[in-house]
Amino acid sequence: MDTRKNVEVCYTPGEYEYFKGEYDLIVVIDVLRATSAICAAFENGIRSIIPVATIEEAQDYKDRGFLVGAERKGQIVEGFDFGNSPYSYMNEDFIGKDVVLSTTNGTKALSIASDAETVVVGSLLNLDALCEWLENQDKNILCLCSGWQDKFNLEDTICAGAICDYLINTGKYTSNEDSSIAAKYLYLSAWVNPLGYLKSSSHRRRLKNLDLNEDIKYCLTPNQTRVVPILRDGKLVKI
Amino acid sequence: MDTRKNVEVCYTPGEYEYFKGEYDLIVVIDVLRATSAICAAFENGIRSIIPVATIEEAQDYKDRGFLVGAERKGQIVEGFDFGNSPYSYMNEDFIGKDVVLSTTNGTKALSIASDAETVVVGSLLNLDALCEWLENQDKNILCLCSGWQDKFNLEDTICAGAICDYLINTGKYTSNEDSSIAAKYLYLSAWVNPLGYLKSSSHRRRLKNLDLNEDIKYCLTPNQTRVVPILRDGKLVKI
Numbered sequence: 001m002d003t004r005k006n007v008e009v010c011y012t013p014g015e016y017e018y019f020k021g022e023y024d025l026i027v028v029i030d031v032l033r034a035t036s037a038i039c040a041a042f043e044n045g046i047r048s049i050i051p052v053a054t055i056e057e058a059q060d061y062k063d064r065g066f067l068v069g070a071e072r073k074g075q076i077v078e079g080f081d082f083g084n085s086p087y088s089y090m091n092e093d094f095i096g097k098d099v100v101l102s103t104t105n106g107t108k109a110l111s112i113a114s115d116a117e118t119v120v121v122g123s124l125l126n127l128d129a130l131c132e133w134l135e136n137q138d139k140n141i142l143c144l145c146s147g148w149q150d151k152f153n154l155e156d157t158i159c160a161g162a163i164c165d166y167l168i169n170t171g172k173y174t175s176n177e178d179s180s181i182a183a184k185y186l187y188l189s190a191w192v193n194p195l196g197y198l199k200s201s202s203h204r205r206r207l208k209n210l211d212l213n214e215d216i217k218y219c220l221t222p223n224q225t226r227v228v229p230i231l232r233d234g235k236l237v238k239i
Numbered sequence: 240m241d242t243r244k245n246v247e248v249c250y251t252p253g254e255y256e257y258f259k260g261e262y263d264l265i266v267v268i269d270v271l272r273a274t275s276a277i278c279a280a281f282e283n284g285i286r287s288i289i290p291v292a293t294i295e296e297a298q299d300y301k302d303r304g305f306l307v308g309a310e311r312k313g314q315i316v317e318g319f320d321f322g323n324s325p326y327s328y329m330n331e332d333f334i335g336k337d338v339v340l341s342t343t344n345g346t347k348a349l350s351i352a353s354d355a356e357t358v359v360v361g362s363l364l365n366l367d368a369l370c371e372w373l374e375n376q377d378k379n380i381l382c383l384c385s386g387w388q389d390k391f392n393l394e395d396t397i398c399a400g401a402i403c404d405y406l407i408n409t410g411k412y413t414s415n416e417d418s419s420i421a422a423k424y425l426y427l428s429a430w431v432n433p434l435g436y437l438k439s440s441s442h443r444r445r446l447k448n449l450d451l452n453e454d455i456k457y458c459l460t461p462n463q464t465r466v467v468p469i470l471r472d473g474k475l476v477k478i
C-alpha cells in the first residue's frame with residue numbers, strides 16, 4: 001500500500017475550487033512579490049501580518065491606527081504607506097509591529113485558502129526552511145499559486161515545482177496531477193538560472209517596466225531566510 | 240513597431256473567460272482523445288461532425304436518426320454506438336456521413352469557443368498541416384486546451400506548445416502569456432519522446448486503466464493526417 005501523501009500544484013486561485021477539500025495544508029505562493037515580502041517582513045522582526053483581500057478592509061484598519069500596506073497592479077495604492085516590495089519591510093519601524101497588507105494576487109490567495117486546516121506562506125526566499133518543515137507534516141499538501149490576474153504565472157509555478165521536487169525526493173510524498181508534474185519539469189529546467197529563465201516571463205516584464213528590478217532580483221534569490229509564516233486566527237505569524 | 244500577431248495558450252475551458260474577446264482564431268485541443276478522433280474521422284472520409292456539449296442534445300440527435308457518439312470519463316455512454324476512440328471512425332459506414340459527438344472535455348471546449356470568429360480543431364495528428372495553415376492567417380490565435388475535468392493536462396499543453404513554437408519560429412507570431420511560454424518549454428523538453436514523457440501523466444494513467452493503450456499510442460503519434468477541421472454554422476467540416 002502506498003502510504004505517501006500527495007503534494008500537488010494549483011496554478012491560480014480560480015482553480016482552487018477543483019482542489020478544495022482534499023488538502024489539509026495549503027502553501028500560498030506569490031513570488032513577485034506578496035509572499036516574498038511577507039517572508040522578508042518576518043525576517044526583519046515584524047510580529048504579525050494581517051492579510052486582507054480588499055482595499056476597503058485595508059482602509060478600515062488604517063482608520064483604526066494600524067500600519068497598512070496596499071498594492072494593486074504592482075504599485076502602492078494611494079493613501080497607503082507601502083506596498084509589497086520586500087524592501088519596504090527592512091525598516092526598524094516595523095520591528096515588533098502588527099501590520100496589515102492587501103495585494104493584487106497574494107492576499108486574495110491567502111483569503112481563499114483560509115478554510116484549510118493549515119495555511120503557510122511560501123516563496124523562493126524561505127524555500128529550504130519551508131520544505132524541511134513540510135517534510136514532517138504528513139499531510140496532503142497543495143501549493144496554491146497566486147498567478148497574475150487570475151492567469152498562470154511562471155515564477156509561482158517554478159517555486160511550487162521546487163517544493164514538489166524536494167518532497168517527492170524524501171520518499172514521503174508523491175504528485176498525481178499533471179499540473180504538479182509540469183511544475184516540477186519547469187522547475188528542473190529553470191533552476192540553473194531562475195533569473196535568466198524568467199527573463200521571458202510576462203509578469204517580470206511588467207514589473208521591470210515599473211522599475212522594480214531590484215525587487216525582482218531579491219525575490220528570485222532562494223534561501224535568504226529560515227522563517228515559515230503560518231496563518232493563525234486570521235493573522236500570519238512565525239511558526 | 241511590432242506587427243507580429245499573438246499566439247497564446249489557455250490551459251482549461253474554465254480560464255477561457257480571462258482570454259475571451261482578444262482572439263479571432265481559436266484552436267481547440269483535446270489530444271486524448273476528442274480532437275484526435277475528429278481528425279481521424281475526417282481522414283477517414285466523414286462529411287461533417289456536429290459537436291454537442293450535453294448528453295441530452297446527443298440523445299435528441301439520436302432520436303432523429305443521426306449517427307451519434309458520446310463519451311464520459313473515458314467510456315462510451317450507454318445507449319450510444321461509439322465514443323471518442325479514433326479507431327471507431329476507421330469504418331466504411333462513416334464515409335460521407337454527418338456524425339454527432341459529445342465528449343467529456345473536447346466538445347465542451349468547442350462549444351465555449353464557438354463565439355470566436357474562427358474555430359479550428361488541433362491535435363498531434365494534424366500538427367504540421369494545422370501550423371502551416373495557421374501561419375498565413377494573420378490573426379491573434381488562442382490555443383484552447385480542453386484539460387481534464389477542468390484541470391490542466393500535459394498532452395494538450397504540449398500540443399499547444401508545439402503550435403506556439405512553430406508559429407514563433409516563422410517570425411510572424413509572438414507569445415506574451417506565461418502559460419504560452421511554459422507550454423513551449425514543456426513541448427521542447429517533451430518532444431524527443433512524447434509517449435515516454437507522458438508516462439507520468441495522470442490522464443494517461445487513467446486511460447491506461449481503461450485499456451486504451453492503442454488509442455493513446457495513436458493519438459500521440461504526430462502528423463498522420465493533413466486535415467484541418469473548422470467550425471462552420473455549428474458543424475465541423477474540412478477546410
